[in-house]
């Protein structure tokens with residue numbers, strides 16, 4: 001297993017104590033009926049949720065409204081209705097303060113190709129309100145932090161995709177944000193580059209920076225996030241903890257026998273279990289009143305040797321698809337559908 005490299009850097013993340021007033025009970029996000037229209041097209045159709053989390057996965061199919069929600073929460077685009085609070089600050093009133101407290105790594109490239117990495121990152125620091133000399137000093141530190149120390153005087157146009165993604169992360173971190181929005185940060189990266197970027201994001205998260213990770217890659221969310229917000233066609237499908245979402249109310253067990261899968265499947269079916277073949281194994285779905293011990297007892301009763309016995313965790317992908325199906329079924333059942 002790859003070990004996370006210890007990051008020895010002089011780049012300082014602000015200490016939690018100076019980031020939140022003592023006793024202040026700040027919820028990360030509080031949204032009430034947030035709406036956003038683009039020339040009459042409803043991109044966000046009344047989003048409401050309250051969430052406190054270290055790292056949130058923002059999920060949804062293409063066009064679900066993820067980027068729109070991020071831009072709205074950053075105060076970059078005005079909302080048409082409802083209200084939102086980010087880190088206890090309200091939109092649109094505190095939009096400037098929110099932008100100072102928040103870093104944003106956009107999906108698209110957002111730099112001039114002839115700019116050097118250090119100029120690009122320090123320029124973004126200045127845009128966040130840092131004095132020029134401080135922004136320049138911090139740009140050096142953060143570029144070392146993301147692994148671009150040696151390349152910091154090279155123009156961005158000559159960077160590889162992985163280096164560009166790191167430079168975009170550096171510009172989002174330069175001012176020491178409390179919350180970081182990452183829009184598809186592993187886009188275009190090969191598997192090794194993706195792993196390295198995820199390690200970096202996990203390291204930022206572990207230094208007490210809240211993360212919002214918008215991505216189509218559900219395994220990335222499972223690695224980094226403890227909570228999820230799911231959108232579909234501008235509507236909220238789900239918000240809450242990842243563990244709660246993956247809790248399997250109808251648990252599955254994968255079992256395998258020495259050489260009697262077919263016979264054991266028959267015994268299980270006769271005893272009322274829902275059984276499906278699954279490669280070299282059997283998938284047994286337990287309904288209420290059935291327990292894993294019942295499966296083992298049945299094997300003993302029929303003198304079947306169990307070689308494999310593995311409770312299955314609901315993957316985020318399965319949970320996500322199930323929620324989308326549920327939302328579609330609700331929409332179809334509405335009288336106005």
Ligand SMILES: Nc1ncnc2c1ncn2[C@@H]1O[C@H](COP(=O)(O)OP(=O)(O)OP(=O)(O)O)[C@@H](O)[C@H]1O
Nearest residue numbers: 038039041043060061062063064065066067068069
């Ligand atoms: N500036 C704009 N003007 C008009 N329509 C827009 C604009 N930006 C986004 N939209 C539309 O709003 C909807 C939501 O777009 P958004 O980019 O927020 O979705 P997304 O979930 O981020 O999608 P993707 O995963 O493809 O990036 C889409 O139908 C999109 O075409």
